[in-house]
Amino acid sequence: MDVEHHLTTPLSDKDVESLRAGDRVAISGIVYTARDAAHRRLMELMGAGKELPIPIAGQVIYYVGPSPAPPGRVIGAAGPTTSYRMDPYAPGLLERGLKAMIGKGKRSREVIEAMVRYKAVYLAAIGGAGALMAKAVIGARVVAYEELGPEAIRELKVDKMPAVVVNDVLGNDLYEEGQEKYRLTEGP
Amino acid sequence: MREIRAESIVNAVSDAAIRANLELGRDVMEALERAVGLEESEVGRDILKKLLENARIAREERIPICQDTGVAVLFVELGREARVIGDLYQALEEGVRKGYEQGFLRKSVCDPFTRKNTGDNTPVIVHLSLVPGDRLRIWMVPKGGGSENMSRLFMLPPSAGWAGVKEKVVQTVAEAGPNPCPPTIIGVGIGGDFEQSAILAKKSLLRPLGSPNPDPRLVPMEEELLTDVNRTGVGPQGLGGRVTSLAVHILMMPCHIASLPLAVNIQCHASRHVEIVL
Structure with missing residues (x-):
């Protein structure tokens, strides 16, 4: 299926404002990996008013804990992990200018509202x-927390990484819209 | 007494851990191919084709199907006429340690509170039973966290009956939505007690997709539940569609007169299970 937007990181407000739930995107440039343990550490640093090991403003965080790279490869398997576990941490990062999160699965009401408020998207x-x-x-x-193994923060260089916009700056939600079309029973 | 050396168990488990994570089973590939034909959503069909492509890449390029190579769950049946020379539990653990290291599989086991990774994907989860015969049969089942997190256990009142069971299974699948990587396989354990229902649910996932339940009573029940969960509209990856689940598997046993235990173990589309016989 066709890609609607080619995005190059870092992203501007204008970049994310043009995206709508359901759009297919291809991301190129730098994205940072972080999942459960890394988010906890970032929050602790923010709480203590300390500097973070990665830039946040304009950046993209990919929720992934890759498998080890076999010889001759840059990375092992690298698909998304479930995003809701990062919900408690996401609004704080969005406030600091995080522009996009890549993962899988539903986000909380608070995260969806923070994306509208601070102009960001969830892919x-x-x-x-x-x-x-x-x-x-x-x-x-x-680039940080090597001791966390698969949960360390990595700087990934990506070329046309495919994703679909789930939540846009208007508060739309592709999961709700998509499932509604095919639901034959009452909702959850 | 037939003797089985611990060393051969180590090597077999290590090999099974790697194969399970790199080679998606023929049964799952065929179920995904069938799903392409059933799915009405264009986005859904595109996702199902990408999952098949993903499995081909993993097998050919020797990298895991999914980065979440799971907690190692081992269902072990030891024949009463077989004797292990050495320590069976240690051999299973050593096999997982070796396979996860040599296969470049992700180590995904940590302390519940410090979250410090144990570094070698142990401890493993072992379900051991003694059976007739002189063989050692092991199912290596790497179980991912995303689908496991969406699994649920209900201690229903007996009055809930089949209608109550259906309601809870559908509710579990609908609430899980996109989180457990649909299209999923739903393992349902009915009866037993609190922990037995969960073990039944997980064990039901060992049955190859597309093969009928050996208990004829459960065949129509599985069909009815599959129809119901596919009415939720969740679809591939939760983006909407007809194929929310590829199959529902049930294992059932008698329970306490006061109880109707129900466990729903959700399995993602990367349903990995390798059987070895020594």
Whole structure:
């Protein structure tokens, strides 16, 4: 299926304002990986008023804990992890100018509202397609918390990484819209 | 007494851990291919084709299907006429340690509170039973966190009956939505007690997709539940569609007169299980 937007990181307000739930995007440039343990550490630093190990304003965070890179490859499998676990941390990062999050699964009301307020988007990659997603990763290096292993923060260089817009700056939600079309029973 | 050396168990488990994570089973590939034909959503069909492509890349390029190579769950059946020379539990653990290291699989096990990674994907989860015969049969099942987190257990009142069971299964799938990486396989354990229902639910996932339930009573029940969960509209990746689940598997056993235990173990589309016989 066709890609509607080619995005190059870092992203501006204008970049994300043009995106609508359901649009297909291809992301190129630098994205940072962070999942549960890394988010907890970032929040602790923010709470203590300390500097963060990665830039946040204009950046993209990919919720992923890749498998180890076999010899001759830059990364192992690298598909998205479930995003709701990062919901408690996301509004604080959005306030600091985070422009996009890549993951899979539903976000909380608070996160969706924070995306509208601070102009940011949530993108879904295909969960469980780790081998396919890794094709878009052309460079990877650990930039913080190496001791966390798969949960370390990595700087990934990506080339046309595919994703779909789930939540846009208007508060639309692709999961709700998509499921509504095919639901034959009462909602959850 | 037939003797089985611990060393051969280590090597077999290590090999199974790697194969399970790199090679999606033929049964799952075929179920995904069937799903492409059933799915009405264009986005859904596109996702299903990408999942098939992903599995082909993983197998050919020798990288995991999914980065979440799971907690290692091992269902083990030891024949009463077989004797393990050495320590069976240690051999299973050593096999997982070796496979996860040599196969470049992700180590995904940590302390519940410090969240410090144990570094070698142990401890493993072992369900051991003694059976007739002189063989050692092991199912290596790497279980991912995303689908496990969406699994639920209900201690229903007996009055809830089949209608109550159906309601809870559908509710679990609908609430999970996109989180467990649909299209999923739903493992349902009915009866037993609190922990037995959960073990039944997980064990039901070992049955190859597309093969009928050996208990004829459960065949129409599985069909009815599959129809119902696919009416939720969740669809592939939760983006809407007809194929929310590829199959529903049920295992059932008698329970306490006061109880109707129900466990719903959700399995993502990367349903990985390798069977080895020593």
